[in-house]
Amino acid sequence: MNDMTPPLKSPRILVVGDVMLDRYWFGDVSRISPEAPVPVVRVERREERLGGAANVARNAVALGARAGLLGVVGKDEAGNVVENLLTELHINSFLNRDAAISTIIKLRVIGRQQQLLRIDFEAPPSDTVLRDKLTQYNALVPDYDVIVLSDYAKGSLVNVAQMIEAGRRLGKCILVDPKGEDFARYKGASILTPNKSELRHIVGSWKSEDELTAKAQNLRASLDLEALLLTRSEEGMTLYTADDVLHTPTVAREVYDVSGAGDTVIATLAVMLGAGKPLPEAVAIANRAGGIVVGKLGTATVTKEELFG
Template identity: 55%
Template structure:
């Protein structure tokens, strides 16, 4: 059961990273986000009775809200942290595509959205008294022509950005992710990946891959202890030629694996209210910190701090530089 939200001043009680948050350098950075774009739609209401038709609550909806989700939420977080960001992804030929474009423009996000025959992905959540009661997904996999069209649209954009972020929600937009990683590497740009599934060969050559605990289990199998995890993580890194592997581990914090070995930070959340979009915030914070010149260790510390704040908010949310300040 979710806990109470963290109070607005909760960030003051979190451990400060060793480095200074590089706000000025972040403002000069340019980040390209490519991946599965979606809308997170929320219907809020109250529950006063159970339906006579079935044993389910009746929600009297009082308001609704659309938020950028998936790769678009990564871009939203990057913009909120002060960087210049371009969002590339697939949308449908539908009304929701217009919602994505309007919200992106309102958040200061430049976009290169490619229309596909598949509908724009929507995750609709019904909440009663701030408690999620139901989620309904509207989605379909894009065809190969749409994926190829997105790749062709993105490749010329890479040279004009400092960091490329690849947000994979397994909705199909990153069907040619290997070509994007190769192009980023050839251009000398960092490529940061939020992965899905157990086929990590498709992320070969990325600068960083950041699975959560469950995704890491899919990739390397169940580990016995921290030493076993270290061996499996470094073997995966070596096999795929990945510079850094960051495993986000919920209440256990984050563990970074590089040529230097293992680096770990403990979780900082006081109480968890909603973990939706927390991985997006982590990826966004890593991207802006690396674009601003911080190393992997410092970027992880700031990402961990951001995660500790965002899980105290309802739904897919953003973090601002003011909230991150010690």
């Protein structure tokens, strides 16, 4: 039985991956445009939040961890905003500023509490900056308890195989939120946290729970993982290890917005494992955190008070 007690230790979490700025424009919708059959949003309020890998770090500090963030942003206004937000939240910034690219921005237009439109601005980082980042990663890894590799397939983690190898040599716990066509590059990580669509993309579809278990366990073994944690939205989560299959049902609550839920889950898992919680208990707490955050608008965080009362 999981007692859901808060951790005593404040672990050190290094988050590496695709750093983004989430911008929200909130407004009133009262008419349809005469130019096209689309709503006209009169913007009344704007918000800026850390997104992507930066949202993972944000979630980690919200739970009391000490977090560092390694990633790439542009030498632009949005990159300055990201740096300022990291400073405000006391996240150690190890950002590389790449003059050749623009900072990744996801702009969401919200009317009447509904997302009407999302506009993405993105470009992959340059080879020189990625080489510098790998060198910096190798210097930082010894100082952290848990490494989280947050892959949004935007180009910041092309060296992920070398990063996993370096972390493994030092005996670090390495969690990966995976993306893309090829999971072989994540071989040797401690735990992978795909969602259903990401897993289906790699192993194909399944018709039964037994077939899913067989495919998930084959993938876990072939990638030399300690565990594979499948996040299943309304179906909860399933943890696959060499010894067991542990299913954690979803925490029943209204789903308002799923954006950033995977960030919250992997950040919570990292903090709990870094604080010494056993894996099954860490998964149960991460599942609870994911259930709380989907009840909030946009990329959000969960506090220790919300998790543990």
